[in-house]
Amino acid sequence: MHTLSDRAFTLSIWGAAALGAAAFLWLLGDLAWHGMAHLSWSFLVSEPLNAGRSGGIAPILVSTLLILAVALAAAIPLGLGAAIWLAEYTRRSGALGRSIRLSLDVLAGIPSIVFGLFGNAFFCVFLGLGFSILSGGLTLACMILPIFIRTSEAGLSAVSDDWRHNAAALGMTRASVLWHVLLPAAAPAVICGLMLGIGRATAETAALIFTSGYVDRMPESLSDSGRALAVHIYDLSMNVTGGDSAAYASALVLIVLIVFINTGALALSDRWLTRRITAT
Amino acid sequence: MIWSKPSSSSRWHADRWLEPSLGLLAMGAALILLLVLAFLLHEAWPLLSEGDLLHLFTDGGWYPLEGHFGLLPMLWATLAAALGAVLLAGPLGLASAIFQQFYAPSALARLYRTVLALLAGIPSVVYGLWGLTVLVPLIARWQPPGASLFAAILILALMILPTIALTSASALAAVPKAWLQGAAALGLTRKGVIMGVAIPAARSGILGGILLASARALGETMAVLMVAGNVVQNPTGLFEPVRVLTANIALEMAYATGTHRAGLFASGLLLTLLVLALAWMAARITRSAHPV
Numbered sequence: 001m002h003t004l005s006d007r008a009f010t011l012s013i014w015g016a017a018a019l020g021a022a023a024f025l026w027l028l029g030d031l032a033w034h035g036m037a038h039l040s041w042s043f044l045v046s047e048p049l050n051a052g053r054s055g056g057i058a059p060i061l062v063s064t065l066l067i068l069a070v071a072l073a074a075a076i077p078l079g080l081g082a083a084i085w086l087a088e089y090t091r092r093s094g095a096l097g098r099s100i101r102l103s104l105d106v107l108a109g110i111p112s113i114v115f116g117l118f119g120n121a122f123f124c125v126f127l128g129l130g131f132s133i134l135s136g137g138l139t140l141a142c143m144i145l146p147i148f149i150r151t152s153e154a155g156l157s158a159v160s161d162d163w164r165h166n167a168a169a170l171g172m173t174r175a176s177v178l179w180h181v182l183l184p185a186a187a188p189a190v191i192c193g194l195m196l197g198i199g200r201a202t203a204e205t206a207a208l209i210f211t212s213g214y215v216d217r218m219p220e221s222l223s224d225s226g227r228a229l230a231v232h233i234y235d236l237s238m239n240v241t242g243g244d245s246a247a248y249a250s251a252l253v254l255i256v257l258i259v260f261i262n263t264g265a266l267a268l269s270d271r272w273l274t275r276r277i278t279a280t
Numbered sequence: 281m282i283w284s285k286p287s288s289s290s291r292w293h294a295d296r297w298l299e300p301s302l303g304l305l306a307m308g309a310a311l312i313l314l315l316v317l318a319f320l321l322h323e324a325w326p327l328l329s330e331g332d333l334l335h336l337f338t339d340g341g342w343y344p345l346e347g348h349f350g351l352l353p354m355l356w357a358t359l360a361a362a363l364g365a366v367l368l369a370g371p372l373g374l375a376s377a378i379f380q381q382f383y384a385p386s387a388l389a390r391l392y393r394t395v396l397a398l399l400a401g402i403p404s405v406v407y408g409l410w411g412l413t414v415l416v417p418l419i420a421r422w423q424p425p426g427a428s429l430f431a432a433i434l435i436l437a438l439m440i441l442p443t444i445a446l447t448s449a450s451a452l453a454a455v456p457k458a459w460l461q462g463a464a465a466l467g468l469t470r471k472g473v474i475m476g477v478a479i480p481a482a483r484s485g486i487l488g489g490i491l492l493a494s495a496r497a498l499g500e501t502m503a504v505l506m507v508a509g510n511v512v513q514n515p516t517g518l519f520e521p522v523r524v525l526t527a528n529i530a531l532e533m534a535y536a537t538g539t540h541r542a543g544l545f546a547s548g549l550l551l552t553l554l555v556l557a558l559a560w561m562a563a564r565i566t567r568s569a570h571p572v
Contacts, residue, residue: 009471013383016375017392020441024399027410027438034413081305089299100310107313109559110552111499113526114320117548120533121319142312149309174295203403206501206526210533230405234502237409244413251406262401 035252038245044253048216051240052232057250059218063133063226064202066219067212070137071144071201072194078141079148080190084178086149087156101150108146112206115143119211131225136212143207144197151196155189156182188268195265199258205230229254320549327542336546342512342528344540351547353514357522358551360429360515361504362497365436370490372437373444377486378474380445381452393449400442408506411435416507423519427509430518435503440493447492451485452478488566495558499551501526525551 042056049055082100090097119139129135159182167177183190205228213225214235227235233250236243321328327349339350376396380389411431420426455478463477464470479486509521510531523531525547536544 003469006469006471009475010383013375013379016372017379017384020372020376020445021392021395023438024395026414027407030410030414031406078305078309081302082309085299085302085306089302100306103310103313105563106556106559107316109495109556110316111501111526111555113499113501113529114316114548114552117323117529117533117545118316118319121323121545122315126319142316145309145312175298178298199401203401203405205403205405206530209530230403230502233403233405233409234506237412238506244409247409248413251403251409254403255406258401258403259398262398266397 031248031252031255034245034248038249039252043246043249047218048232048246051243052216052236052246053240053243054246057229057232057246057253059216060227060229060232060250061253063212063219064229066133066222066226067137067140067208067228068198068201070134070222071140072198074138074141075145075148075197076194079145079193080152082145083149083152083156083190084182087153088174088178088182104146104149107142108150112143112204115139116207116210118142119207124211129223131211131213131215132223133212133219133226134222136208136226136228137222139207139211140201140204143204144201147200148193148197151193152186152190155186155193158189159185188271192265192268195261195268199261199265202254202258202261203230204228205234209234229257320545320552324542324545324549327539327546330539336550344532344536344543347539349539349543349546351525351550353512354523354525354528354547355550357429357508357513357515358498358524358526361432361436361508361522361524362494364429364433365440365497366490366494368433368437369441369444369493373441373490373493374448374479374486376441376445377448377452378478381449382470382474382478393446396442396445400446404439404500404503405506407435407439408503411503411507419519425509425521427507427521428519429508429515429522432504432508432522432524433518435507436497436500439500439503440497443493443496444489447489448482448486451482451489454485455481484565488562491558491562491565495555495562498558499526499555501530505530 044056044061045058046056047058048060086097086100116139119135119142123129123135123138124131129138163181163185164177167181172180208228208231212228212231214227214231215225216227216232217224219226229250233247233254236247236250336349336351337355339348341348341350341353376392380392384392411434412427415434416426416431418426419428419431423430459477459481460473463473468476504524505527508524508527510523510527511521512523512528513520515522529544529548532540533544
């Protein structure tokens with residue numbers, strides 16, 4: 001039953017898939033090619049010179065990791081607490097729980113540049129933190145909180161009620177059930193949500209330009225301004241003529257970092273799924 | 281109820297403060313949204329309180345230093361770039377989803393899926409870098425100056441393609457196998473099964489994914505900023521440079537003060553409303569999605 005139109009359809013589907021694959025191979029090939037040419041160990045461990053055209057990205061890597069650390073230090077306790085409360089202490093249909101979930105979903109949809117505006121107005125100006133790693137990290141914490149909370153909540157809700165019944169029958173307090181039973185059981189989901197958040201935070205540029213700033217010196221404290229890797233790529237390619245090869249090398253470093261994180265999240269969520277299936 | 285009432289013995293002590301403090305954390309997380317909206321409004325207030333909101337749309341152009349805050353040229357540019365990207369990436373993404381769901385051998389489909397998932401995670405600034413150094417010079421050789429609405433559409437399309445492909449594929453995967461087998465048993469060709477059964481059944485999931493991708497295209501900053509040329513003007517041709525709302529904020533925040541700063545926050549507010557409206561529509565459509 002292979003009519004002409006059927007064959008044309010098959011051809012166009014394969015063609016579209018090949019077109020997409022080709023575009024991405026082109027992009028990844030360019031990145032690897034140009035990036036590898038400039039990438040070296042000394043690039044990773046030395047200071048940028050001449051506005052980043054030569055030298056390396058050591059202070060920028062340190063700033064990136066510090067911003068990430070601040071974001072996680074703020075998001076993990078707040079997010080985990082909120083997720084536990086949503087999963088364990090509210091009913092699915094409760095008004096308060098529903099409105100909190102709704103507000104988190106809305107927050108997740110806000111464009112990153114708007115988070116940048118908010119971070120600048122709230123953390124930098126209103127709280128007086130100025131352009132600093134602290135401001136940038138806290139802005140990112142607001143950004144990654146929704147996805148972290150919703151993933152962790154889903155993980156906790158997926159733990160079978162039998163476990164709660166058994167723990168209650170043993171006379172455990174709710175605090176110790178949480179600590180010894182529920183959180184370990186939901187840990188892969190929590191970590192997966194965390195990794196998704198880290199991936200998003202590491203890739204972020206727009207929210208950081210006006211919160212953590214542009215300074216490319218080695219940060220001495222959290223109240224110093226520090227340039228994130230993504231901001232560095234933007235600055236090199238837009239504002240520094242002749243910075244392209246350094247920009248490509250930085251982009252390669254950033255992508256390797258993110259692929260590493262994403263693969264971790266994928267592997268963990270797979271493991272979590274198989275464990276759920278075998279557990280029930 | 282699973283839990284009995286806590287007794288007054290000391291080992292229950294932790295439980296008594298646990299619930300209220302966790303509740304407080306949850307409220308805190310929910311409060312962030314209010315905080316964001318409140319600060320956007322507060323910062324935009326100097327401009328909003330000055331008079332009617334219509335000025336944002338009726339003023340001829342964006343001359344913030346002279347008190348003209350016409351957002352329309354940038355709004356049109358934003359919409360044109362997002363629409364163009366969706367028109368390009370929508371069919372391609374759907375075709376990629378059909379490919380991995382119905383045509384590709386399973387090993388190839390798995391590989392394709394992994395690659396798409398990784399591409400969805402590539403930072404927008406990297407897409408921008410590639411667009412600026414590879415795509416824009418190519419376009420410039422054909423239609424100078426290169427940095428243009430067209431470049432923005434191409435880069436945005438590339439960025440949202442993985443999202444559309446992945447959401448469409450999972451919508452197609454949710455169509456009951458029995459329907460497909462039934463259609464095949466009736467003698468439909470593979471094209472007939474896909475066009476006549478699979479796509480109509482997965483319609484709302486696919487549409488929801490496309491709307492989500494448009495929301496992402498509207499809110500995207502870095503990639504568009506780097507390739508669109510950033511001249512404030514109505515988009516009159518594909519190869520004219522344009523400036524979108526997000527790029528305008530990123531470019532001018534560094535030195536904006538007074539009502540100029542308020543104008544940027546007002547445009548941020550407008551952008552947020554646009555994106556949230558799209559996300560809301562996407563959620564509504566996807567919720568009505570369940571086939572069976």
